[in-house]
Amino acid sequence: MSKYRNLLIGTALASAIAAPALAGNLGLGRPALPEEVAAWDKDVRPDGLGLPEGSGSVEDGEMVFAEVCASCHGDFAEGVDNWPKLAGGMGTLNHEDPLKTVGSYWPYLSTTWDYVNRSMPFGNAQSLSNDEVYAIVAYILYSNDLVEDDFVLSNETFLDVELPNTGGFIVDDRAETELALFSQEPCMVDCKETVEITMRAAVLDVTPETEPQAAAEPAEPAEEVAVAEPAPAQEAPAEEAPVEVAAVDPEMVAAGEKVFKKCKACHQVGDGAKNRTGPHLNGIVNRVIGTGEGFKYSKSMAGMADEGAIWDDEALHAFLENPKKYVSKTKMAFAGLKKEDDRAAIIAYLQSFE
Amino acid sequence: MTDKSDPTTTRRGFLKTGLAAGGAMAAGGAANAAGDPLITEVQPWAQELGDGVDATPYGMPIEFESDVVRRNVEWLTADTISSINFTPIHALDGTITPQGCAFERHHSGAIELRKEDYRLMINGLVDTPLIFTYEDLERFPRENHVYFCECAANTGMEWAGAQLNGAQFTHGMIHNMEYTGVSLRTLLEEAGVKPEGKWVYVEGADASSNGRSIPLEKALDDVLVAFKANGEALRKEHGYPVRLVVPGWEGNMWVKWLRRIEVGDQPWESREETSKYTDTLEDGTSRKWTWEMDAKSVVTSPSPQAPITHGKGPLVITGLAWSGRGAITRVDVSVDGGKSWKEARLAAPGQDKAISRFYLDHDWDGSEMLLQSRAIDSTGYVQPTKAQLRDVRGLNSIYHNNCIQTWWVKESGEAENVEVS
Structure with missing residues (x-):
């Protein structure tokens, strides 16, 4: 944004005052074009500086949110699994384990707008229109009971919204509250009479096993683990060798592994793969659609399972190209892979996992 | 810092070798009656030939060290893309952290950005908004400095009580490297900071952008725009080809894949400096701008x-x-x-x-x-x-x-x- 370039009057004055700081100009680089600055300078400040024109309603936001946000953040912004909760937690900041959400913790709405606009959805950042961002942010406000259901957020109403915890922050005060306290001559002998162990990590036992490829159960305290033996120097298993599947080209598998990065946020594959936001994909190729064990599919996907439809090459290509077109109302919030090569590579990669 | 050199050092070294090789050797490394077979018998490595010079064009640690690796605590985060792992500090010595096992923290995954595709923009309250290529950066006067980079969350899981059983997990969100780069001051001077400029906003080229506000005073002091670590190019996971080095301050500010530096008159209050990396006190108020890492x-x-x-x-x-x-x-x-x-x-x-x-x-x-x-x-x-x-x-x-x-x-x-x- 060329917001500072209007300060023409300032320029002459500035160079005069700032002159001593401007030592040794090497003349490297080139001037940035206004278009270039506009393309990258998308940040928004609490005072609204940088906010583009646009608007979005809670109602529209609910739809966009369901489509592109809910698979991780939940339909009501309540969060799925370990993904961030965006709503709730009011009044918990001085409790044990406070719940920090946009509503309960974030001081400025600009931060939400900026982050959604710049970095969301996860895996498809910078794909939303300005109006969609306004709508999503309006819906997040609504899900925090901060606005009514007929609210419309726009660049004009933006500064009217004040988040509850705006006044909840102080600038780092360690210099006053800690530094002197922690800068006293340390005791060297007879510093205390007794020492008792008051807590042990082994009781909690949430430490990953000290084994290179240990697949720890997330969030579940593992069973009694014997004291970490130095792990046997085991070769890290290379990628599943696609020996059984003669038709699979190793180069395609390697290419597919790269493309699969786009999927990793929601899907696991390979040894120890588990269902996450999406089902794990071991053995997906040529299996009946919608039959991954223990995963709750959308109704439409479950319907295909009843019909006995198969994830064959053709079906996978069609689904991966445009998920929502192939399976209407699929939970998979992914825009799709436009390049045929990418799809073929992914399919080859998936085929390499039994 | 009394340097009391210890005569047992060499003996200890011997001991350690004995243990690593034989395992069964009791205290003192006492040899059995026939002598230690590792010594008395000719070993294959003393007889046969080893690898030729090009066996590994870029050398990796020997297989016996394959357990000295970064590790992740899976339950901490929803996935591994926006996550963190830990430096195996329990197994390292000296002070320099090898890049290959230095902890990683990404917010949208480690991206691959070629030097040829790299651009750095300086804009905002400057006389001339500028664009630098990677080659441009290499033409500025260069500096070398060793600094630690510690995630603000290092040891964070231990607040409520002893939790993770290992120095890697309790203290491994840290690394210490020798950086080569250009001082941020030099680049800002090239663009010319206007007198009303008080803050800089730094952001990365990845999808998270990870924008942070840094007071101009710090930006002009010791901040480095770095492109080498420990003598070689930065690793992908540490921001190749260019990252910011903000000495002494929390790791989140060390923006990787640095693409833009904007000068402004106020802080931006980005996600990473409001909803995250702020410290909630007992009464529910939270400290912000807690940049320095305490001793x-x-x-x-x-x-x-x-x-x-x-x-x-x-x-x-x-x-x-x-x-x-x-x-x-x-x-x-x-x-x-x-x-x-x-x-x-x-x-x-x-x-x-x-x-x-x-x-x-x-x-x-x-x-x-x-x-x-x-x-x-x-x-x-x-x-x-x-x-x-x-x-x-x-x-x-x-x-x-x-x-x-x-x-x-x-x-x-x-x-x-x-x-x-």
Whole structure:
């Protein structure tokens, strides 16, 4: 944004005052074009500086949110699994384990707008229109009971919204509250009479096993683990060798592994793969659609399972190209892979996992 | 920092070798009647030939060290893309962290950005908004500095109580490297900062962008735009080809894949400096802009992942110490849970905002120890206990936990992460 370039009057004055700081100009680089600055300078400040024109309603936001946000953040912004909760937690900041959400913790709405606009959805950042961002942010406000259901957020109403915890922050005060306290001559002998162990990590036992490829159960305290033996120097298993599947080209598998990065946020594959936001994909190729064990599919996907439809090459290509077109109302919030090569590579990669 | 050189050092080295190779060799490395077969019999490596020079064009650690790797704590985050792993500090020595096992923290995954595709923009309150290519950056006067980079959340899981059993997991969100780059000041001067400029906003080229506001004073002081670490190109996971180095300040500000620096008159209050990386106190208010990393230390060995395997007698107690406010001047070690302390030996004089290695050459009597270390920096700051920190901050803080760590070393030589009174 060329917001500072209007300060023409300032320029002459500035160079005069700032002159001593401007030592040794090497003349490297080139001037940035206004278009270039506009393309990258998308940040928004609490005072609204940088906010583009646009608007979005809670109602529209609910739809966009369901489509592109809910698979991780939940339909009501309540969060799925370990993904961030965006709503709730009011009044918990001085409790044990406070719940920090946009509503309960974030001081400025600009931060939400900026982050959604710049970095969301996860895996498809910078794909939303300005109006969609306004709508999503309006819906997040609504899900925090901060606005009514007929609210419309726009660049004009933006500064009217004040988040509850705006006044909840102080600038780092360690210099006053800690530094002197922690800068006293340390005791060297007879510093205390007794020492008792008051807590042990082994009781909690949430430490990953000290084994290179240990697949720890997330969030579940593992069973009694014997004291970490130095792990046997085991070769890290290379990628599943696609020996059984003669038709699979190793180069395609390697290419597919790269493309699969786009999927990793929601899907696991390979040894120890588990269902996450999406089902794990071991053995997906040529299996009946919608039959991954223990995963709750959308109704439409479950319907295909009843019909006995198969994830064959053709079906996978069609689904991966445009998920929502192939399976209407699929939970998979992914825009799709436009390049045929990418799809073929992914399919080859998936085929390499039994 | 008394340099009491210990005559047992060489003997210890011998011992260690014996243990690693034979395993079964009892204390003292006593040979059996026929002598140690590793010595008395000709070994294949002494007879046959090893690898030729080009066997590994870029060398990796030998297979016997394959357990010295970064590790992740899966339950901490929803997935591995926006996540963190930990440096195996329990298995390293010296001060420089090899790039290949230096912890990673990404918010949208580690991206691949070619030097040819790299652009750095400076805009905002400057005389001339500028674009630099990677080649342009290489033409500015260059500097070399060693600095530690510590995630503000390092040891964060330990706030509420002893939780993770290993120095790697409790203290491994840190690395210490020698950086080569251009001072940010030089680049800002090239663009010409306007007098009303008070802050810079730095952001990365990845999908998270990870924007942070830095006061201009710091930006003009010691911040580095770095493109090499430990002599070679940055690793992908550390921001190849260019990252920001913000000495002494929390790792989140060390923006990777740095693509833009904007000068402004106010902070931006981005996600990473409001909803995250802020410290909630007991009454529910939260500190923001807690940039400096307080002085801190940890014993890396012995520790839960590095138990004592040689029985009583000479023992090297070693660890790391660092401060975001200056150099480490002294480290004390306690073997009795803080009742009494001994000054450890610093391997080299402390350097500003860089890691120091300390050693305490100890004669272990085989009884239990409650092992602690306590760092003191050039400002006179003494690393506090967890109780002292909780008195000021309460229990809900996450970031900036620089408390004294305790390892309970048992008679067996095994160690456990504990809290003590």
